[in-house]
Amino acid sequence: MLDWWAFGLPKYQPEPANWPELKLAELLPERGALGDYLEDLPPGERLATLLDTLDPADVDDFSLVEVVAAFKRMEAWSAAKAARAAATLAERSSVNPTWPTIVAGRATGECVVGPELAMRLRVSKQAAVKLVACGHAFGTAFEPTGQALEEGLIDFPRAQAIVTTLHDLPAEVAVTAQLEVLDKAPGRTLRQVQQDLARAVIAVDPDSADARHLAARKKRCVNRPQPMEDGMARMSAVLPAADAIALDTALEAAARSAKNSGDRRTLDQLRADSLALMGHTALSLGHIGPYPAPSCTCDCRERCDCRSSSAGGTAPVDGTAPAAEAPPPASGAAPGDSTAPAAGAPPPAGTALTSGSASPVQSAPRLADGPPHPGHRLPGGGLPMVRLGMLGGGRSDIRITVPISVLLPGPRDPGVTAVDRVPEPVAELEGYGPVPPVVARALSAGGVWRRLVTDATGTQVLDVGRTRYQPPTAIADHVRERDGTCIVPSCSVPARNCDLDHIHEWQDGGVTSADNLGPACTGDHAIKSIGAFTVAYASDRTYAWTTPTGHGYLRRPDGTIITLPRRTAEGLRTKGKEAVRSGRPVDASLVDAVLAEVSAGTDVGGRWAPRGEATGQPWPGLEHAPAWSGGDEPPF
Structure with a gap:
């Protein structure tokens, strides 16, 4: 074995423990030198140690930009490591419990790694599942993407976009499109990478574009509101392109019409208000879509005298006209003519005018079980009317809990500062969270008041024992109002969109009572039942x-x-x-x-250790037992 001196090489000298301080002392005096050094330094332990040592206040402007970029490379490196670790966890038996084989019809291998990680990371289950999916992908066909992420060449959102866009495609299409996009992905924004992916998939496999669109259309959704600051919220939707353009066109047309009429709101404000009006109108009328109205008697598609009486096209489902200022009479009707129907009013019960006929015929309102599928409409080009169902056992409405101090505020002392003021109760909007007093009072002024079922009067039955499995309305309302959302950590699905779950399972002797019930969203309810x-x-x-x-x-x-x-x-x-x-x-x-x-x-981080451990009674059964043993009753 030859020694190092045989090759005339210098003797290896290990770096001193204070090498970060020495390196910074060498680079900081020269403007930009640190930035040049950091630019080519790959993410890892060395870069993390150096970044942890430096003080940003000592760094010049040019190098400070590179410091930020270096931290983001470390973030990408950590994201890749976290995704791979999550994928490894997903393979462990502890998060893949199976139903006992003696239970007929039960599925096996139900992975619960999503809820497991969601609780620990304080993220949604969907985010946790996506993290695991990316980790799996980085170990298989998407290894180049995982490597680029680990090297800090791309960030996690871009890596996730590549995986989620391509992972359901045939392997040869996914691999080819990935390599097509990945080469220039480090120099592209997230939006550009998404466009590159769409372009590459069509270029690589144009014959399957229609099938891919039909598959993608099945994933259409409207995400629930995400709370923002100051009583605002964000909503997003994934729609077929034609439906998205239709909605956008309707909002733009409504906004510009109002603008042309002298409205001083901005176009963005008018678009937002028009979209909100659609929701409030549906809740007020009890349905989505137009109210069945007489069609044109002359079979034309333009506005004309014979259609002016039904131009409004909307009315409450009970047939009563909404309380509003009466519009002008229809063209051709004499002022004060009581026989002329008002605009927006429903036709006489059971009558309708058919195209090409001036005589009324009997026709039932055209109702649909649900909205039409993308690209489908009812026969004859009509639009359906879809009734609103119940949520949480009650009518679909907006619910807000308003403390009496918010509804009836007392006089305030202008000399009291925020530091001296005693914190006051805050109004809560269901499905959102805390809202400012002005919003609470505005909603309360026009809302429907409901008494919370809290047994304050002593007349409400909040425990029916084992006489029935389904809770009565009083218990259901009480539990939903009490808990507000799904009771699983990290889940925020509103309670009225949840099932009511027996905390101590019914089959294990649990009773149907307010104490033993809690809201659980459909997915969490099923996981708990495992x-x-x-x-x-x-x-x-x-x-x-x-x-x-x-x-x-x-x-x-x-x-x-x-x-x-x-x-x-x-x-x-x-x-x-x-x-x-x-x-x-x-x-x-x-x-x-x-x-x-x-x-x-302890603090919220949970670093607490039990106090009085030497004298206190120990917890029983510290051994690591499986979810159940062979002699246990099936946990469902």
Whole structure:
């Protein structure tokens, strides 16, 4: 074996421990030198150590831009590592519980890694699942994309766009399109990469474009409102291009019509107000779409005298005209003629005018079970009327909880500052969250008041034991108003869009009562029924969850998530499994005790260790048990 000196090479000298300080001392005096050094430094331990050492206040402008870019490369590097770790977790048996084979008709291999990561990362289940999907993809056909992300050449949004766009395509199409886009992706924005992907897919496989569109059309959706600051919210939609253009054209036409009439709002404001009007109109009338009205008697498609009486085309489903200022009489009708129908009013019950005929014929209103599919309309080119259904067992309406101090505000002392003022109750809009007082009072002024079912009068039945599985209306309303959203950590689906789940399962002896019920969205309800997670509640409706990997979380009534120490989570999980076997629910006082300890000795990060460990009673059953054993009852 030859030594280093045989080749005339200098002797290797390890870097000193303070190499970052020495390197910065060398580079900082010269303007731009640090930036030149950082520009070519790949992400990893060395770059992280150097960035952690420097003080941005000491860096020149040119180099500071490169410092930001270096941090973003580290962010991409970390994202790639996180995605790969998430994909590895998804393969573990703990997050892939199976139904006992003795249960007929039950599926096996139901992965719960999405909820597991969502609770820990405080993200939505969809975001957690996408992270896992990207990690899987980076280890298979999308390894070049994963490598580019790990090297900091692209960020995670661009890498995710490549994976989500191509992963459902045939392998040869996905690989070819990926390589076509990836070469220039480091110099392209997210929007440009998305356009490049669409272009590459069509160029690589033009014959399958129609089939891909039909498959993509199945993923159309409207995302729920995302809260923003100052009482505002953001909504987005994924629609077929033709439907998106139709909606955009309608909003633009309505905005420009108002603008041409002298409205002083901006076009953006008018477009937003027009879209909001569509929702408020549907809630007010109880349906979406036009009210069936007499068609044109002369079979023309232009506005004419014979259609002016039905130009409004909308009316409440009960047949009563909305309370509004009466429009001018139809053309050809004498003023004060009581026989001429007003614009917007429904036709006489059971009558309609058919095209090409001036005589009325009997015709039932044309109702549809749901909106038409993309590209489809009712026979004859008509548009359907779709009734609004119920949400959470009640009518579809806007619900807001307004404290009396907000509804009837008292005089304020202008000399009291925000620091001295005692925090006041805040109004809450269901499905959104806290709103400013002006919004709360405006909604309350024109809203429908509903009494919260809280048993304050002592007349409401909030426990029917095991006499029935489905809760009565009083219990259902009370539970939904009490919890507000899905009770699973990181989930914010409004309660009225959720199922009502028995905390201690019905088949394990649970009762139908307000205490033993909690809202759970459809996906979380199914996952809880598998039995891989345990849940118990405190007297203040803090929910204690444990997961298959041994993690534990407290979900506070306001939705805040507290991570529990591992030992505490193991103890709660043991108690939860014992409750299933014994048929007796976990006592709320147990969760109260855990909550009290956490409140006294930890922050939201959950770094608390149990106090008094030497003298206190240890948690029972600290062994790592499976979700269930062969002798357990099926957890469903």
